[in-house]
Amino acid sequence: MLKGPLLPRGESNMSNLCPPVFLVSLSSPEEEALCRALRVRDDQSDFIASNAESLEQAADSPWCEPLAIRAMQTGELVGFLMHALDPDENSRWIYRLMIDRNHQGRGYGRAALRALMAHLHTLPGGPGVALGVDPENIGARRLYASEGFVETGEVIDGELIMRRMST
Numbered sequence: 004m005l006k007g008p009l010l011p012r013g014e015s016n017m018s019n020l021c022p023p024v025f026l027v028s029l030s031s032p033e034e035e036a037l038c039r040a041l042r043v044r045d046d047q048s049d050f051i052a053s054n055a056e057s058l059e060q061a062a063d064s065p066w067c068e069p070l071a072i073r074a075m076q077t078g079e080l081v082g083f084l085m086h087a088l089d090p091d092e093n094s095r096w097i098y099r100l101m102i103d104r105n106h107q108g109r110g111y112g113r114a115a116l117r118a119l120m121a122h123l124h125t126l127p128g129g130p131g132v133a134l135g136v137d138p139e140n141i142g143a144r145r146l147y148a149s150e151g152f153v154e155t156g157e158v159i160d161g162e163l164i165m166r167r168m169s170t
């Protein structure tokens with residue numbers, strides 16, 4: 004797992020005014036504990052693993068990079084994401100993206116996705132970025148589609164696969 008200080012920022016305050024965010028490597032137990040405490044809404048809990056589970060997965064995989072999402076203006080922790088390289092496909096997967104329930108609906112999800120895509124562009128691996136989304140997760144599907152992800156018709160473990168180039 005990569006560790007380090009601040010990662011490159013995304014161009015997250017583009018046309019539709021999402022508040023800028025920056026992505027931070029989880030370099031301390033304290034930062035990890037803060038991420039574990041983040042929560043989605045109860046009606047969203049089937050759409051994503053808990054951050055505690057994701058961090059366990061990351062600890063067991065050299066391919067995963069978990070990152071905290073912080074608001075640029077205040078530094079406040081607003082969410083969590085995790086991406087991974089699929090070494091067979093040589094493509095990147097967005098395994099997790101969540102914004103804490105108290106911070107949703109303010110543009111942080113879109114800003115974090117843009118920051119992540121900018122970050123992925125700097126990493127080794129092919130240009131393709133993929134993710135899986137629950138068919139009932141209408142909000143996430145709208146977000147991804149509006150950022151250029153396309154549903155490919157693939158279904159893995161009941162999730163719809165969406166793909167986009169990282170550029």
Ligand SMILES: CC(C)(COP(=O)(O)OP(=O)(O)OC[C@H]1O[C@@H](n2cnc3c(N)ncnc32)[C@H](O)[C@@H]1OP(=O)(O)O)[C@@H](O)C(=O)NCCC(=O)NCCS
Nearest residue numbers: 047050100101102107108109110111112113142143145146
């Ligand atoms: C999906 C998620 C990350 C979006 O984060 P967010 O900060 O609330 O989203 P934003 O405010 O940036 O909104 C971005 C777009 O998402 C879509 N969206 C978000 N919430 C929505 C909702 N409740 N209904 C419909 N569309 C929604 C919209 O297209 C929105 O754009 P718009 O405001 O221009 O219409 C957040 O809802 C979340 O953490 N959900 C639970 C975890 C999850 O499902 N993650 C995705 C797993 S694949």
